[in-house]
Amino acid sequence: MALHFDRAEFEARIARATAAMAEKGLDGLLLFAQESMYYLTGYDTFGFCFFQCLYLGGDGRLALLTRSADLRQARATSIIGDIRVWTDEAGARPEAQLRDMLADLGAKGTRLGVEYDTHGLTARNGKALDAGLEGFCTLADASGLIDGLRVVKSPAELAYVRKAAALGDAAFEAALAETRAGADEGAILAAMHDAIFRGGGDYPANEFIIGSGEDALLCRYKAGRRALSDTDQLTLEWAGVYRHYHAAFMRTVIVGEPSPVHRRMHEAAREALAACEAVLRPGRSAGEVFEAHARAMDAHGMAPHRLNACGYSLGARFTPSWMDWPMFYAGNPAIIARDMVFFAHMILADSETGHAMTLGRTYIVTDGEPEPLSAALLDLFVK
Amino acid sequence: MALHFDRAEFEARIARATAAMAEKGLDGLLLFAQESMYYLTGYDTFGFCFFQCLYLGGDGRLALLTRSADLRQARATSIIGDIRVWTDEAGARPEAQLRDMLADLGAKGTRLGVEYDTHGLTARNGKALDAGLEGFCTLADASGLIDGLRVVKSPAELAYVRKAAALGDAAFEAALAETRAGADEGAILAAMHDAIFRGGGDYPANEFIIGSGEDALLCRYKAGRRALSDTDQLTLEWAGVYRHYHAAFMRTVIVGEPSPVHRRMHEAAREALAACEAVLRPGRSAGEVFEAHARAMDAHGMAPHRLNACGYSLGARFTPSWMDWPMFYAGNPAIIARDMVFFAHMILADSETGHAMTLGRTYIVTDGEPEPLSAALLDLFVK
Incomplete structure (x- = not known):
């Protein structure tokens, strides 16, 4: 049993x-x-x-x-x-x-x-x-x-969510240790899951997203790996998973020198995430979080490059997706409450110039500021 | 692209x-x-x-x-x-x-x-x-x-299936290297996926099955790992996956000394698998393969311990399951043809005595004998 x-x-x-x-x-x-x-x-x-x-x-x-x-x-x-x-x-x-x-x-x-x-x-x-x-x-x-x-988690569930987040941090550390010019995406993926499985964690309800070069602009998994170039961008979306509870994270790591475009996108993503955090409070709606994200992105001229959703609830989910109800999209009236768990993801993809930038982490909703479930900095990671 | x-x-x-x-x-x-x-x-x-x-x-x-x-x-x-x-x-x-x-x-x-x-x-x-x-x-x-x-594979697809099978063999070797008294199931799972991801492979369409002790009788994934005992049974069902094409395998590995019950169950599984191979030919039906398995199992007194299905087609599948159409169950009239790919799994679980035994591998259907896609022996593995 x-x-x-x-x-x-x-x-x-x-x-x-x-x-x-x-x-x-x-x-x-x-x-x-x-x-x-x-x-x-x-x-x-x-x-x-x-x-x-x-x-x-x-x-x-x-x-x-x-x-x-x-x-x-x-x-x-x-x-x-x-x-x-x-x-x-x-x-x-x-x-x-x-x-x-x-x-x-x-x-x-x-x-x-x-x-x-x-x-x-x-x-x-x-x-x-x-x-x-x-x-x-x-x-x-x-x-x-x-x-x-x-959607509202008990103390026992939140303990699993925190454990999932710790596994998510360990997976990111393992990924960063493998990330360098010439590294194979498959080795990075292997290192991330190694950290999670050895830590007693579970399979994610959907594949991690890993893409570099022009495929850093994608936000789904696909078959086929490549090796990183001397100057590259690597988009990762992953989750620590424990007892099927997910804590998801997202980052675009730069290999070599980040371009000014990367820096501008990262600045916009960081401000948009902060804008979401300011709204991620009991009594506010999921739609308001999306709108906070959109306003911040658009103020940075990022309107053509953002998505129509910027996050969702997380919990114990099964395949084909870890995305839970409710989602942050325009007009979603679902009301946020204490002890809900949300992943906020800021995703920018500029198809014209080929630049990608992402930034995301998971939070527990409290009576005050939402509690971010990751020790990782929000800085632009450069390897 | x-x-x-x-x-x-x-x-x-x-x-x-x-x-x-x-x-x-x-x-x-x-x-x-x-x-x-x-x-x-x-x-x-x-x-x-x-x-x-x-x-x-x-x-x-x-x-x-x-x-x-x-x-x-x-x-x-x-x-x-x-x-x-x-x-x-x-x-x-x-x-x-x-x-x-x-x-x-x-x-x-x-x-x-x-x-x-x-x-x-x-x-x-x-x-x-x-x-x-x-x-x-x-x-x-x-x-x-x-x-x-x-369901019928092209030469290009069969090349991916063979690559998937090679990754499956590598995963089993990695699992065997980790399997010993005291080993953690999570470390075994990590080693298997490490081999597949580093080999350029993909996520499976469902979780691998890993269970030891009394949970070796299960044939689904579940959250929660344990460490192997000095005398133990470890059931693994896994797939090498390449370009989403699956080659699945199944084994129960014994830690310590196999009991006479394990040996009898293994003998029955091996004969049942051979009986399936004899029927896995163009023009025969999926139901006939199931019936060959059932007859062989029942002749060994294993009727109460077997399942109501013993395999299925494999191909490029997505979550929540790698099981493809058609399946080997009673009366299934689907006709087998050349260049189909099938996984045959012999699963025995005796709840009364707490013994499990499984044996399974993937085949390409040819005009003659089916071609098994694994270099691994069908012997009982003991560690």
């Missing part, structure tokens, strides 16, 4: 979830997001790549329907006592087995919330679910209900 | 796709699987975690709708010339922007195939898509159309 939280913490989370369900008039929840399952029960798997559903009743009852490969996984990692298996075979209809399970649990004729907005439920499986439960019970979209609870 | 295949190869793939569309009476395809986008155009990103759609017209025309963060990524990694951006903002409706794009491309009133069976299209986004295109064009489920092309 590898439970990463006390049973009492899981029980408190389940109590909050059932209270939120009652408020929405839901008799139960059909959970498909691995994040929700991990949060409520500890269940830890990538088996959500197949059809899999966790039922949470209004009385707190849990029942999982999954494949045989995940039966022992659920037993070993979660507090779920009632685990049922659907069998792979030609013509398998797990949605029919789900209906049978729900009938068995007395859920016929009830009103159930469904997590439709998750990679744990593909469009194909969503259609099968709707068809399979037609006439059996009433379904309502309950995406975001558990996310709304997950 | 980081294209991993010749333009001519992409063009040939697109020609095969449009021919398959014509056969199904489809005027165009709305592609949501990152695997399909990578296969047809090279486009390489984890941006499929958000709404993103690649249109392929019957005439081979390509147009991508994605977010600003992926604009340069698509330019840098793909042959897609027509890239359009939907903007994050409160109330954003990318499906409406998709309809506008399709109108612009003259697709109004046409019959379009949709990839619904992919993590690139969540149930929520699938509903939005259907509603957004209601009355504009006719949609048909075309999941699996591109998968059916991807």
